[in-house]
Amino acid sequence: MNIKNLRQSEGNNRHSWPITGNQGLVKDLNKAIVFNMIWRSAPTSRADISRASGLNRTTVSSLVNELIAEGYVIEVGVGESALGRKPIMLQSNPDAGIIIGVELAVNCIRLIASDIMANVISRSELAIDPADGVDTIVETMLRAIKSMAASVPSTLWGLIGVGVGVPGLVRSSSGLLAFAPNLKWRNVPLKDIMVERLGVPVFVDNEANVGAMGERWFGAGVDVQNMVYLSVGIGLGVGIVINGELYHGSAGYAGEMGHFTIQPDGPECGCGNRGCWEALASESATIARVIQAIEEGRPTILAGREKHKLTMDELVNACASGDEVARKALVDTGMYLGIGIAGLINTFNPDLVIVGSTVGCCSRLVLDEAEKEIRARGLTQLTKEVQVVQASLGPDSCAMGGISLVLNDLLSPPKIAL
Numbered sequence: 358m359n360i361k362n363l364r365q366s367e368g369n370n371r372h373s374w375p376i377t378g379n380q381g382l383v384k385d386l387n388k389a390i391v392f393n394m395i396w397r398s399a400p401t402s403r404a405d406i407s408r409a410s411g412l413n414r415t416t417v418s419s420l421v422n423e424l425i426a427e428g429y430v431i432e433v434g435v436g437e438s439a440l441g442r443k444p445i446m447l448q449s450n451p452d453a454g455i456i457i458g459v460e461l462a463v464n465c466i467r468l469i470a471s472d473i474m475a476n477v478i479s480r481s482e483l484a485i486d487p488a489d490g491v492d493t494i495v496e497t498m499l500r501a502i503k504s505m506a507a508s509v510p511s512t513l514w515g516l517i518g519v520g521v522g523v524p525g526l527v528r529s530s531s532g533l534l535a536f537a538p539n540l541k542w543r544n545v546p547l548k549d550i551m552v553e554r555l556g557v558p559v560f561v562d563n564e565a566n567v568g569a570m571g572e573r574w575f576g577a578g579v580d581v582q583n584m585v586y587l588s589v590g591i592g593l594g595v596g597i598v599i600n601g602e603l604y605h606g607s608a609g610y611a612g613e614m615g616h617f618t619i620q621p622d623g624p625e626c627g628c629g630n631r632g633c634w635e636a637l638a639s640e641s642a643t644i645a646r647v648i649q650a651i652e653e654g655r656p657t658i659l660a661g662r663e664k665h666k667l668t669m670d671e672l673v674n675a676c677a678s679g680d681e682v683a684r685k686a687l688v689d690t691g692m693y694l695g696i697g698i699a700g701l702i703n704t705f706n707p708d709l710v711i712v713g714s715t716v717g718c719c720s721r722l723v724l725d726e727a728e729k730e731i732r733a734r735g736l737t738q739l740t741k742e743v744q745v746v747q748a749s750l751g752p753d754s755c756a757m758g759g760i761s762l763v764l765n766d767l768l769s770p771p772k773i774a775l
């Protein structure tokens with residue numbers, strides 16, 4: 358069984374025409390509402406669901422019984438009641454199945470397995486070399502997913518879905534990875550490959566979009582309706598949440614602000630242009646500034662270090678011990694970050710800006726510098742004061758976001774194309 362078996366109408370009504378509210382579809386809608394309420398409000402009772410949803414008690418009972426029979430919901434003792442019989446309480450069954458969230462980064466793959474309540478049950482990280490190419494890296498990722506699914510305690514349905522964040526432009530309609538500048542991949546039908554090999558639903562999206570959803574579901578952005586999430590690591594991507602939903606744009610490519618030109622004659626970018634925001638504010642850009650200072654002979658405890666072996670943590674440690682080269686590199690990154698964020702704030706008027714990945718999570722110093730720029734460039738007092746916070750899931754934003762993509766599908770009613 359997979360997610361689709363939850364829905365009787367699947368295949369008949371989804372994305373087809375004409376649409377009529379036949380019994381199967383109405384039932385699927387109601388079942389999704391009931392399951393959603395149990396997932397979000399557990400422990401809850403049949404009477405509570407009936408009251409909150411407006412569905413009559415008989416309908417709720419019948420749908421709950423189906424969800425129990427399918428193993429998605431369990432009864433967990435009795436609750437309190439002022440009058441009459443004490444209600445039997447319900448919650449999602451954590452042992453129903455597992456979900457795996459994956460971050461395919463430029464130099465590593467991070468995986469997190471959770472139960473359907475999003476409780477983390479396993480995690481792993483493995484290094485990859487982008488020079489190995491698409492076939493080897495995809496094979497490594499598939500093997501890691503299968504091995505993780507096989508190593509966790511057994512569940513009723515086993516692996517029920519996989520959500521993946523990738524460092525590139527993903528077509529929303531097909532899960533095609535159209536272009537990943539830092540991996541140098543083009544037109545990889547990643548979703549199709551993964552569905553064929555894993556035999557479960559797979560959701561693929563840009564890593565900043567997936568990270569945004571991770572923070573929105575489980576991190577600093579819970580209950581925030583309008584927010585911008587920046588993934589600032591080797592590259593720089595933006596996930597835009599408008600009215601609680603990710604903004605994908607026409608084909609799914611929205612959020613590629615990392616390639617917005619900040620400095621026309623600036624450093625070269627992986628995309629082939631010059632002076633992109635990513636080429637000035639990313640981890641690679643920060644380290645490149647340190648290497649340049651070393652080559653210019655400026656005094657630093659990082660002298661003699663090689664470009665590919667320096668990490669943001671080492672820069673932050675050097676800065677904390679008074680190293681001026683490290684401090685200046687981080688301050689400049691904060692400044693460039695702030696210039697771009699001010700533009701995003703003026704464009705989207707978000708409630709909150711969350712900065713994640715290695716640069717976002719390395720040091721508050723970077724975000725403090727970014728806030729100085731935002732205060733200088735914001736157009737109104739309100740925009741100047743938009744909060745900029747670190748991703749509260751740290752390095753897990755994207756992998757947890759992958760889990761949220763599967764949960765979002767599991768908990769959503771069938772979509773109707775009109």
Ligand SMILES: [Zn+2]
Pocket residue numbers: 615616617626627628629630633635636
């Ligand atoms: Zn670029």
